[in-house]
Amino acid sequence: MSEPGIQYPETDDEVARIVSEACANRRPIEIRGGGTKRGYGRPLQVASALSVEKLSGITNYDPSELVMAARAGTPLEEIEAALALNKQMLTFEPMDHRPLLGASGVPTIGGVFAGNISGPRRISAGAARDSLLGVRFVNGSGEIIKSGGRVMKNVTGLDLVKLMAGSWGTLGVLCEVIFKVLPRPETMATIVVKGLNDAQAAEAMAAAMGMSVEVSGAAHLPESVVHKIADGALKGGPATVLRLEGLEPSVAVRRERLVEEMHRRGEVSVLDADATTSVWRDIRDVKPFAGASAGVSVKPVWRVSVAPSAGHQLVAALRLKTGVDAFFDWQGGLVWLQMEADPEADLVRKYIKALGGGHATLVRADAATRAAVPVFEPQPAALEALTKRIKEQFDPRAILNPGRMSSAV
Template sequence: MTPIHEPLSEEAAARLVHVAALTKSAVVIRGGGTRSLHATPEGTDVLSARGLNGIVAYNPAEMTMTARAGTPLETVEAALAEKRQMLAFEPNDLRAALGTSGIPTIGGVFATNASGPRRFVAGAARDSLLGVRFVNGRGEVVKAGGRVMKNVTGLDLAKLLAGSHGSLALLTEVTFRLLPVPETAATIVVSNLNDAEAAAAMATAMSMSVEVSGAAHLPESVRGRFVGGALPDGAATVLRLEGLAASVAVRAEKLGAAMARFGAVSQIEAETTRRLWREIRDAAPYADGTPRPLWRVSVAPIAGQQLVAALRLETGVDAFYDWQGGLVWLRMESDPEAALLRRYIKAVGGGHTTLLRARPEVLAATETVQPQSDAVAALSARVKASFDPNALFVSRMVG
């Protein structure tokens, strides 16, 4: 049975890593376990951050918070909701899509750089990260960054850890910036566009001064699986507006008029808007209880529909688009088709792929993350050697 260690303090975590370094034991770092689909290798210890729990400091006036890495995300969001503040990057919850359980943690959010629909205008999780405390592969406690936005000492070091999936260090504490919750929201829906037409409509919307905070395209194959089928018939291109009620009303009228040349336009109001974008964020159409391969693909916005069109000529694939088309959620019918997918990604100008879900034996046999170029791989190896010289930390996370 794989040993699972849950230290209750940063000092205890550092001692555990120090012992692992002395004995050259491999360590898998785990947060809430919501994205861990790979089996833990035999002889590997699991070091969980769940015992490092609690909000350390919250300054609503400065719009910053510091929390220990194992603090449940719901605890953080509940505290923010009381002050009408939020995480700008909308961290996604993929438990339903991946068929996992566990409790999302704030450390796991930053370790995976989990970022939702607002990412293309507000930045990713790493862009909200101001400072961190962590235990490196020598068992040393390191602090980088600070608790206010003016303090940038070590800020780039903190951002290196965001998205590192536990391969560089154990995050023990994170400090991050916040934004006010918008007073209201609305979504403009343009119906019956094909993927290429939707890409053009979204590009037009993003070029306008109406401050679109979400742009997604939901083809007819998935449209009925959002908001209980409440969207109009046909494919739905959805554009979110947020802010003061009077401002949203004016901008919605302007955006709707501009979109009318692309197709039939309708509008959904605040409550349904919030539900819709949560479902887009969490890849809700693919929370189908199956192990059919699910890819998360990041490409240039105009290239998303080109990629899917090319794939459809050769294999069975279902897809929808976020980030103005730059984030593609792809569900394959049977085989992950990793080589085919990556060949077409190269053909449309490059991008990044992550295989989020598949049968265990398929995950074990597939390179789940986009292979790095030789230059990037060499740089990554130097970074790894600096943080974790004995290569103790083995990443088994996806997403």
């Protein structure tokens, strides 16, 4: 249903006209897709909005080429349904933010790439931007720009395709995306190692990733969160979970090798394909910290990326200073932190720096907090200056999602 004050263009030319008029009038506008991630980033101070919701539909898909093109407002579920009919999938496993942010609406393929949304398979298949081959977008001057295509090419200078991924609508309005897909695994299984503490789990995940068994997901769920995964299927103490995917005979052989190795570290069990699907969906969507829509949990949540060996050290250091709950994905390199009340931004980023660096994004907090705290990781001076120059080139009057990522972008 259309909302007052929001424009819903149906063609690229209409998008260009709306943005051109906003540019001429120096009128900032909010760029949105399905609205499921509107609470992500700094609050916007705008009077109007442009939704790509009606720029919808798969425009080209030949399963034999493993490439799909779709308009930016196409619902993600439509994309995934079309791929499922051909036993294919998006390799980067995009998260659904609705449970965590208490949002409604429908996730769109444009929103996935605008946020570079990448899930547990990131450690084996790459990020969303690694699957993106081409884009068509409207810049802040109202110009329609096309970059990339149906094949991967070497580039010199700025790679506009990769630049748009993760720009959160601050550089242009995505109208169409072209991306690669891969065959869906024939089967999958998850090896569960029980009873490990955070440090032991980091060692176990590193060992698993170092084996030639092609682990496609490695996560650790401390006792405080494990019962919230897959309706309690992993209950009974902390669980370290390792996913295998592929052809059934291959998975069977690799599973035996991994089980043998993990038996040296703790009690081991194996989940079948259905249970594996449920467990990794809940990890992907950060189910342990969900519940904002029901008012159950409005505590600040951080998404922290560090070296896999540093994740458990970060959590241990924070627990000495403040109340924090946490679990680990990406072999321990992605840490989801839920704070008790204050986001403790200075403390979190201080410890990250002390542990060798990384970045922290405040994914969930109230609007006042998101306005006061740097939501995205502050950039070094040289990189910030480059970011500003890029913003000025793409959006010279700073009308597209102004200030969403920082005061400068």
